[in-house]
Amino acid sequence: MVPHAPYDAIVLGGGPAGSAVGRLLSAWGYSILILDAPAPRSRGLAESLPPSTQKLLAQIGVLDAVERAGFFRATGNTVWWGSGDRRVETFQAPGAREAMGYQIHRPDFDRVLLENARDAGADVRADAKVKDVRFDSDRSVAVDYDDGELGRRTAAGRFVLDCTGRAGLVGRRFQRSEPGYRTCALVGVWKKAGGWDLPDETHTIVETYDEGWMWSVPVSRDTRHVGAMVDRASSTVAGGRELELVYRAETAKATNLGRLLDGATLDRVWTCDASLYSSAQYAGPQFLLIGDAASFIDPLSSFGVKKALASAWLGAVAVHTCLTDAGRKDVALDFFSNWEREVYAKHLGRSREFAREAQARHPHAFWASRAATTDAGDVSEMDVARDPDVVAAFERFKQASSVHLTLADHVRFEPRPVIRDREIVLENAFVDQAGLETRPTSERSKTRPTSTLRFMGNVDLVKLADIACRHTDVPDVFEDYCRTCAPVPLPSVVGGLSVLVAKGILHERV
Ligand SMILES: Cc1cc2nc3c(=O)[nH]c(=O)nc-3n(C[C@H](O)[C@H](O)[C@H](O)COP(=O)(O)OP(=O)(O)OC[C@H]3O[C@@H](n4cnc5c(N)ncnc54)[C@H](O)[C@@H]3O)c2cc1C
Structure with missing residues (x-):
């Protein structure tokens, strides 16, 4: 029987992605059903999480519970990568608890997160195998599942969030396997x-x-x-x-x-x-693919769980936006999809670099196929930061005793989605007319018609440009930015100014 009042969202799968998105949306007041059919404990993997995962765990509201669970903590990695020489990588600030990673046994970690989702108000069915998802109408989705001894059940939801990992109950119809990475x-x-x-x-x-x-x-x-x-x-x-x-x-x-x-x-x-895949589509009017249901990145990165948690957080923000203002639904779902696409492309690029390094010592088909993967063609922030004009401006700012900056006359703005608190909203971003020049000629044909600049790292470039025009030295710009926007390191502010100048958005008056 389908209940009269549909859930706001039905979460399929109770791994890190499912528990995190379920917890967040429940805590924000939505009615959430989580259906999980866990794999046998004997198949539970030991996985490592980098120290930076703590920030996300805190954002999701589960850091204290994870801390209390007492997982084994790691201080770094010992690596022989394409070399007979050992490399010891120690996480920064050795000894400090926040600088340590977690070595988790997944069944224990997943239980902690799922219990937290239940505590936040989610209706959790921990032995419920999803059998079918039916997009019956444009107002609600029906999910059929076997609920242990209770037998076959059907639930209705306004959204279905596929967090079933590699099983990809909804996602598998969009999955694209990565050639060379089987x-x-x-x-x-x-x-x-x-x-x-x-x-x-x-x-x-x-x-x-x-x-x-x-x-x-x-x-x-x-x-x-x-x-x-x-x-x-x-x-x-x-x-x-x-x-x-x-x-x-x-x-x-x-x-x-x-x-x-x-x-x-x-x-x-x-x-x-452990084969890699991405998806042709990451969201639709009534569904989102979250975590491994959306894409699977190389386990070498130790970022799979972190990516699943980040995907869950952004998924929760996107669903909240859709349920708050139907007029922003397309913007929110596009924003989520673009993020998923970019994260996958970034990780694939990194894996390819590692494979090339290994191939130099191990000239074997295993490494050759991985080293030959093609680029997804995104301009990363690293590329922008390496642009010679940006580097030159950075050096000038480091040495300048005073600065006189004005907004260039030709600057144009376009509305672009950004996250504000728990919502995706449209705000003005600079149109980057010089953006196409930041990549090698061979790459330019792949660029999007217009690119925009809003954030560089954590720095809001539109706000920084406004502040920069009101001061005459870098320390004052830095102090004003940290006070009125958010505390960030000085090099990030100088980097942001350098990008704005290199792109011709700010002019330096001598
Ligand atoms: C060999 C290997 C090593 C890895 N090492 C690391 C590492 O060191 N660090 C790291 O961060 N990541 C690592 N990963 C990646 C990590 O495991 C995943 O990225 C992570 O599990 C993604 O979380 P998720 O919640 O999206 O999916 P999952 O963890 O797969 O969760 C999916 C959940 O949905 C449930 N489910 C599936 N089908 C159904 C259904 N029909 N009905 C109900 N429930 C269902 C599953 O039982 C599971 O509970 C590794 C992966 C592999 C394969």
Whole structure:
């Protein structure tokens, strides 16, 4: 039976993305149903989260609960990447708690987040397998699910938020697999009584070899998950004993990590798909694809959970905007989709760089296919920051005792979506007439017809331009910006001024 009053949103899946979006929308007063059918605990991965995840956890309102759960904390990574030399990467400010990452066992982490969503008021069904999603009318979506002993149920919602990860209940019809990135993870859990005899046993360990790469994440002093990432095409193995043999043979290929396993006991082995994909579409009038349901980035980044949480936060903002003002629905859904597209493109570009580095030492098809992925063609902020005109302006500002800036006469504005508090609104942004010049000639044909400038890092360029024209030295501009907008580091303000000058939006009067 379909209830008379539909939920504001039905969340499919209760992993990090589902719990986070469900928690936020419930806390903001919406009626939310979360349906989750968790995978078996024995298949739960150990994953590492970088220290920067804490900010997002706080924004979602779950940082204290995650802290209380007492996950193993990490101080950095130990890496052999395309090299026989070990690289030790220590997170900044070693020792400070906020500078430590988390080594989480996913079933425990997911439970903490799901309980928090329930505490915030979400109707959580923790043993409910979604069977079908029907877009019956343009006002409501029907979701059929098996609710454990309660049997088959149907619920109606104004939105359905697909957070089912790789299953992609709604998303799979839009999924585009990434050619060259078909990866299978062979994962084993190892125990070594008395610890691992490592310089830092909290570290994630990563090592490349010819046909793949391996990682190891600890969940406690004596237990580590060790995964081999291999080509999916060449990894068709049966389960049981054969899988264990294949896995052991793979671990022996990584010299340093393989040696670490000497004297350790293998508890269990399983496989999971880790191939990359994006989506042709990330949202529609009644649905959003959030987290892994939208795209899957390279696990090497250790950013999958962070991306899922960020996607959930932005998804909640987009849904809130749609439910607050139907007139802004298209703007909100476009904003969400563009963000998803850009995040995927940025991570794919990074993975390709890492693959190229590894390929130099391991000239194998595994690395060649990953190194050859094509660029999604976005201009990143890094590209802008490296523009010679921006660099030159930055150097001038660093040395200038006084500045005299005016807004150029030709400056044009266009409304562009920005996030204000919990909503996506339209505000004026500078039209970047010089923007096309910031990329190499070979890339220019791929540019959008107009690009606009509103934010650079965390700096609001429209507000900065206004403030900059009212002062005659950089420290005053910086102080005024931090007081009236938001505290940001001095180099960000100087960087913002440099971009505005290099793009011809501000003129320097001598
Ligand atoms: C080998 C490997 C290693 C990784 N290592 C890391 C790492 O170190 N750090 C990191 O940040 N990320 C890592 N990731 C990525 C990370 O696992 C994902 O990015 C993250 O899980 C995304 O969260 P999500 O909530 O979008 O999806 P999921 O975590 O997949 O959650 C989806 C939820 O939906 C449920 N579900 C699915 N179908 C249904 C259905 N029909 N009905 C109801 N519920 C359903 C699932 O059971 C699950 O609970 C790794 C991934 C892999 C494969």
